[in-house]
Amino acid sequence: MPAAALDPGLLLVLAVMLPATGAVAALALPGRWAGRIAFGLWPLGLAVAVAVAWTVWAAGAPLHYAVGGWAPPLGLMLRADGPSALMLLVAAIVIGAAGLYARADLRPEPGATESRAAVVFWTLLMALWSALNAVALGGDLFNLYVALELLTFSAIPLVCLGGSAKTLQAALRYLVFALVGSVLYLLGTALLYGAYGTLDIVLLSGRAGPEPAAILACALMIAGLAAKTALFPLHLWLPPAHAGAPPAASAVLSGLVVKASFFLIVRLWFDVMPGLSTAAAANLIGALGAGAILAGSVMALRQARLKLMIAYSTVAQIGYLFLMVPLLFGVPQAEIAANAAWSGGWLQLASHALAKAAMFLAAGLIAEAAGHDRIHGLDGVGRAVPVAVLAFTLAGLSLVGLPPSGGFAAKWLLLSAAVATGQWWWAVVMILGGLLAAFYLFPVIGRAYADGTAAFARPRDARSREFVVLALAVAAALLGLSQLYPPGLLRIGLGSGLAGAGVP
Amino acid sequence: MTATLLLAATLALPLALLAALALPRLRRLVPKALALAPLPALVVALAAAPLGLAPLLDAGSAMLLGAVAFLWIAAGACAPMILRGASDAPRLAGWWLLTLAGNLGVFVAADLVSFYLVYAMVSLSAYGLVVHDGTTRARAAGFAYLALGMLGEALLLMGFVLAAAAVPDGSLAIRDAVAALPGSPWRDATLIFLLAGFGLKIGLVPLHVWIPLAHSAAPLPVSVVLSGAVVKAGVIGLLRFLPFDAAMADLGANLGMAFATVGLVTAYYGVLVGITQSNPKTVLAYSTLSQMGLVAAVVGMGLAAGDAGAVTAASLYAVHHVLAKGALFLAVGLAAARRSLLVLGLTAIVGLGLAGLPLTGGMIAKSVIKVPLGDGVIATLAGLASIGTTLLILHFVGRLAAKASGDAPMPLALRSAWIAVAMAALAVPWALAPGDAVAKALTAEAMWQAAWPIGIGAVLALALQRFGHRLPAVPEGDVAASGTALARLMQQGSDATARLEAHLRAWPVAGLSLLALALVLSLALGAR
Incomplete structure (x- = not known):
């Protein structure tokens, strides 16, 4: 069959199935194959992500594929709009970087056999990738529930890969909280199915109105997802989990996994129940985001350990994402995708994913060179791992929000939206958040470049890992330049007048 | 297009040298080449008109860019003398070049985002220069510098977002943002954020504490560029972003007057606190904020009157300050080596230029700003500030003489840089003065007007020397103590x-x- 006749929607199936197959194969084949499978699959997965983004962008419309040929409400539908394509791309990039970093990190000593942790890591990484892609592409709420569970259950073991009692405790915390979140989400799904007889996103958006069942379902699902996103004040599990995991795992957890549940919140809020939002609800979510920015930043400022500081910084940076909700309140659904707050929110998601992954990986190298991650003991560590410190600096500039980073462009867009809608209080919070970020990041950077008397050892295989981290940080630092071009991709939303996507 | 490229070339050499630091073979050479980095900027500034850069770099910006580049060259020649060894050389060179590139960039950046980038570069990278000595004092000063610098960045970001929001077609060009400002629905908020953000950089009270702390704790060549050149990033920001537009004449009156008032308060405040200080560098730092207060008064009055002439006048005044303050700081380095009457005498003359001493370049600078200051209370008070300036400068010369000792040879680089900058401070304003300003300044009436405040200031200086010990000892950075609260x-x-x-x-x-x-x-x- 000629390639042209293939349904481009098959790409969506590939995006989910490639890593899933890899995960199964890694389990089935001997241990030393796990890493090789992951590296063989990664370029293919990246190519699929690029192809999906290209197809969606070129067509100017969402891509969809009915699995098995059955249309909803009976069949399963995979859909890709602009934000899904962005998620696929970011996931492929961060997973690739984490994998390259981990390859050196987990490489067995010469002569030793592949460790158990390595096999587990590669298997989980691929399962996690598959789940992330399924979250980005899932077209109905139950499908998304399954994807979310797969994501949670591949993320949690990554936390305790080191196997110490402390990380086990962190993982357990994460597990319990994530499960409660899942239960709330599932309850909401059941309510919606009972009331409307379908869980398909697009069908639901046509049927669900502000009835009690929909309201209760929405509240339960958003609360459950907020717990999984670690939205303040539901963030108790995040700092120990993200700070305790091995660097490559932290990068994936902080960069990608929390974004998946946020992605679903946006799907619910703007695509499934566009008519449901009220000013009070939008402001409540915005207030939690603002609380996350301020409390997360202050807590980051107080941390004595580098990885905990970075983890609290994630709590703060997640807050910016939620400001999308009040900033887009009252915008007609057809115009949402063209709004500055929409592009700003997604850009914040992408740039934080890249910057935070780079920062955790850089911190891994720094901690390896120093033998600890106490910030006070890092004076002069820049001499041992100069490229990692440079990467940390670049990633930091994106978090603080200096041009031309993605963080700057995102903040600029969100601030513009706040000014345009007269909601200056969110602007004040965002500006304060940037200031506080500078205050917790610059001292670390200053110490790393300062003179120091402590002896640092250059880590094994540092060179290759340093350049992976640098590439990631440079991508974050230059992401803002993407705004020089019309942000066409992000304007293709499921909600913006394309409700017919794949629905009979 | 060519013009834009020429302007961009001013940043190319500093950034190329910065990149050279990454190459082990070239790394040793870069610290020795710091004086070369600002050369393209100097050329661009001198040849702005023949090169056809006028639309992008107006006359005021061009002369200020030229003076700033010149001072960076002089200071760059002296920079290697503060190195302790091979280990800190690349680091000093790196921060130096980043700060320099940002400092030159604020004159040539054409849109809001690149301006924000270069402004952040000059503000934040200078931290690395302030803390170069690594002492506790330097670190504390660096912290105050960075904290207030970040606050300034935050204020400006808000100002820029507001300014951009008012531009109808979404253009980010500074020119369009300024043109749209008088009609903006957020006009006052935008102006307040811009005035506060840039006002912080030029050290307006009460956001001035970082200037005395940082300028006196930094190593000497760094103090030279901080007080002479880096502070001017705030001046050029004010001049480039405020609408000196007849359309603003009524709208901007209150804000302009308020800004001018804050400027005058700063001008007098700097003198009052400055005369209680004993460290010559700290005295100079207070003189800087006093002088920048006068610039703010000119800017505020220009904004209130919608007078575009204020831009050129303030630029010329700032040019003189770049050179005079540079020369004064360099003299501190010379005096540390050896007591020399020549140095002390010439320093007094250049310094009194800031008060408008007849026949110095400062006299021209003083006479040029009289026009935008008008003839009201503000103008009178600004004129009387010369008395305070005289007092402060003579106090500085006295402190310098008291500290000058020893008989070490004066470093050649420092000596040549000092002579060049001091001569430029005396001569350059005459060459740049517009129209009939020179003829007007050379009348007996003008001479007398310029001379009598200096006479009064000199009498006060004698009194200060006699009774100065009774003044309260104000800590360096005065209200920084309340910063601890x-x-x-x-x-x-x-x-x-x-x-x-x-x-x-x-x-x-x-x-x-x-x-x-x-x-x-x-x-x-x-x-x-």
């Missing part, structure tokens, strides 16, 4: 947040929060 308040806020956060992280509380969120959210969604 602020810091304590912030610490309390931080502690309270931490207690709250620890409480929220407890299992039962977190579980309840989750259920509460679901409940409140459903109520909020139902409230329609």
Whole structure:
């Protein structure tokens, strides 16, 4: 069959199935194959992500594929709009970087056999990738529930890969909280199915109105997802989990996994129940985001350990994402995708994913060179791992929000939206958040470049890992330049007048 | 297009040298080449008109860029003398070049985003220069510098977002933002953020504490560029972003007057605190904020009157300050080596130029700003400020003479840089003066007007020398002490947040929060 006749929607199936197959194969084949499978699959997965983004962008419309040929409400539908394509791309990039970093990190000593942790890591990484892609592409709420569970259950073991009692405790915390979140989400799904007889996103958006069942379902699902996103004040599990995991795992957890549940919140809020939002609800979510920015930043400022500081910084940076909700309140659904707050929110998601992954990986190298991650003991560590410190600096500039980073462009867009809608209080919070970020990041950077008397050892295989981290940080630092071009991709939303996507 | 490329070339050499630091073979050479880095900028500034750069680099910006580049060259020649060895050379060179590139960039950046980038570069990278010595004092000064610098960045970001929001077609060009400002629905808010952000950089009271701390703790060549050149990033920001437009004449009157008043308060405040200081570098730092207060008065009056002439006048005044303040700081380095009457005498003349001493370049600079200052109370007070300037400069010369000792040879680089900058301070304003300003300044009437405040200032200086010991000892950075009160308040806020956060992280509380969120959210969604 000629390639042209293939349904481009098959790409969506590939995006989910490639890593899933890899995960199964890694389990089935001997241990030393796990890493090789992951590296063989990664370029293919990246190519699929690029192809999906290209197809969606070129067509100017969402891509969809009915699995098995059955249309909803009976069949399963995979859909890709602009934000899904962005998620696929970011996931492929961060997973690739984490994998390259981990390859050196987990490489067995010469002569030793592949460790158990390595096999587990590669298997989980691929399962996690598959789940992330399924979250980005899932077209109905139950499908998304399954994807979310797969994501949670591949993320949690990554936390305790080191196997110490402390990380086990962190993982357990994460597990319990994530499960409660899942239960709330599932309850909401059941309510919606009972009331409307379908869980398909697009069908639901046509049927669900502000009835009690929909309201209760929405509240339960958003609360459950907020717990999984670690939205303040539901963030108790995040700092120990993200700070305790091995660097490559932290990068994936902080960069990608929390974004998946946020992605679903946006799907619910703007695509499934566009008519449901009220000013009070939008402001409540915005207030939690603002609380996350301020409390997360202050807590980051107080941390004595580098990885905990970075983890609290994630709590703060997640807050910016939620400001999308009040900033887009009252915008007609057809115009949402063209709004500055929409592009700003997604850009914040992408740039934080890249910057935070780079920062955790850089911190891994720094901690390896120093033998600890106490910030006070890092004076002069820049001499041992100069490229990692440079990467940390670049990633930091994106978090603080200096041009031309993605963080700057995102903040600029969100601030513009706040000014345009007269909601200056969110602007004040965002500006304060940037200031506080500078205050917790610059001292670390200053110490790393300062003179120091402590002896640092250059880590094994540092060179290759340093350049992976640098590439990631440079991508974050230059992401803002993407705004020089019309942000066409992000304007293709499921909600913006394309409700017919794949629905009979 | 060619013009834009030429302007961009001013940054190319500093950035190329910065990149050369990454190459082990070239790394040793870069610290020796710091004086070359600003050369393209100097050429561009001198040849702005023949090169056809006028639309992008107006006359005021061009002369200020030229003076700033010149001072960076002089200071760059002296920079290697503060190195302790091979280990800190690349680091000093790196921060130096980043600060330099940012400092030159603020004159040539054409849009809001690149301006924000270069402004952040000059503000934040200078931190690395301030803390170069690594002493506790330098670190404390660096912290104050960085903290207030970041505050300035935050204020400007808000100002820029507001300014851009008013541009109808979404253009980010500074020119379009300034043109749209008088009609902006957020006009006053935009102006307040811009005035506060740039005002912080030029050290207006009460956001001035970082200037005396940083300028005196930094190594000498760094103080030279901080006080002479880096501060001018704030001046050029004011001149490039404010609408000196007849359309603003009524709208900007209140804000302009308020800004001019803050400027004058700063001008006198700098003198009053400056005369209580004994470290010559600290005295000079207070003189810098006093002088920048006068620039703010000119800018404010220009804004209030919608007078575009204020831009050129303020630029010329700032050019003189770049050179004079550079020469004064360089003299501190010379005096540390050896007591020389020539140095002290010429320093007094150049310094009194800031007060408008007849026949110095400062006299021209003073006479040029009289026009935008008008003839009201502000103008009178600005004129009388010369008395204070005289007092402060003579106090500085006295402190310098008291500290000057020893018989070490004066370093050649320092000596040549000092002579060149001092001569430029005396001569350059005459060459740049517009129209009939020179003829007007050379009348007997003008001479007398310029001379009598200096006479009074000199008498006061004698009194200060006699009774100065009775003045209260004001700590360096004066109200920085109240900064510790602020810091304590912030610490309390931080502690309270931490207690709250620890409480929220407890299992039962977190579980309840989750259920509460679901409940409140459903109520909020139902409230329609």
